[in-house]
Amino acid sequence: MAKLVSRLGHIAAEVKDFVDDRFSLARVRGAVTGALDIIFPPHGFEPRDDTADSDGLMQSGMSAGAWSQIRFLANEGCDMCARPFQGGLHFGAGALCSACIDKPFPFTRTRAACLYTEASKDMILQFKHGDRLDLAPMLTRWLQRAGADIFPAADALVPVPLHPSRLRQRRYNQACELARPLSRLVGCTFLPDTLKRPKATKQQSHSAEQRWANVRTAFAVSKAGEKQIAGKHLVLIDDVFTTGATLRACASTLLKAGAKQVDTVVLARAVSQQQEL
Numbered sequence: 233m234a235k236l237v238s239r240l241g242h243i244a245a246e247v248k249d250f251v252d253d254r255f256s257l258a259r260v261r262g263a264v265t266g267a268l269d270i271i272f273p274p275h276g277f278e279p280r281d282d283t284a285d286s287d288g289l290m291q292s293g294m295s296a297g298a299w300s301q302i303r304f305l306a307n308e309g310c311d312m313c314a315r316p317f318q319g320g321l322h323f324g325a326g327a328l329c330s331a332c333i334d335k336p337f338p339f340t341r342t343r344a345a346c347l348y349t350e351a352s353k354d355m356i357l358q359f360k361h362g363d364r365l366d367l368a369p370m371l372t373r374w375l376q377r378a379g380a381d382i383f384p385a386a387d388a389l390v391p392v393p394l395h396p397s398r399l400r401q402r403r404y405n406q407a408c409e410l411a412r413p414l415s416r417l418v419g420c421t422f423l424p425d426t427l428k429r430p431k432a433t434k435q436q437s438h439s440a441e442q443r444w445a446n447v448r449t450a451f452a453v454s455k456a457g458e459k460q461i462a463g464k465h466l467v468l469i470d471d472v473f474t475t476g477a478t479l480r481a482c483a484s485t486l487l488k489a490g491a492k493q494v495d496t497v498v499l500a501r502a503v504s505q506q507q508e509l
């Protein structure tokens with residue numbers, strides 16, 4: 233036992249020297265969480281039955297079986313990108329995944345109501361493309377719950393905009409249809425016209441690099457918009473966080489235009505194969 237204690241003490245001293253000499257605490261935390269991500273890759277979550285909502289089930293039009301497959305999240309993942317840590321592990325408030333430590337997003341925090349799985353995907357695509365706007369009240373409550381720790385200090389909600397040609401094609405912007413009622417629920421200003429998307433982008437491709445190249449310069453804030461957001465804490469609202477390229481471009485544009493802080497609240501967090509390690 234004494235030998236073990238001595239050995240542990242030695243390891244602790246080595247870690248302290250390592251930290252003091254070469255790395256910041258954040259970097260070390262990234263290494264630790266990165267290692268844990270490898271040991272416990274972020275997949276295979278158990279459904280959370282504590283978020284079952286009979287009203288939601290009725291409104292969704294889904295079968296009880298399909299509804300039970302929706303994997304609701306309770307802010308247990310990465311603080312910056314909402315990527316869950318596997319196995320119910322929770323590293324405490326503010327913990328970041330290894331990807332965010334290596335390449336931080338310009339937004340500070342992300343909250344997601346659920347994982348983007350087959351079950352949630354069907355419903356979100358119906359809401360987005362299939363004229364299921366009747367789902368908006370239920371999905372708005374999901375966002376309200378997901379961002380409950382963010383909204384009280386926020387000034388305004390900014391929906392991720394569509395290019396005008398895409399808006400004509402779809403007839404509505406799903407992010408706007410969520411952010412408008414949500415702003416009333418959480419007492420924030422609704423800013424639907426502050427962030428513009430003047431540049432049309434191609435259909436989303438799969439790799440993170442391609443997505444970023446596609447959207448990097450797609451957004452803009454008008455002079456009038458700059459006045460609205462100067463020094464303000466904004467929350468971007470969107471349906472799905474995939475690689476985060478669109479949200480990165482939006483947040484970067486808003487911060488460059490004078491916003492003080494940008495956070496992100498989405499319906500669903502997609503976890504790709506590439507992000508597992």
Ligand SMILES: [Zn+2]
Binds near residue numbers: 312328
């Ligand atoms: Zn992250």
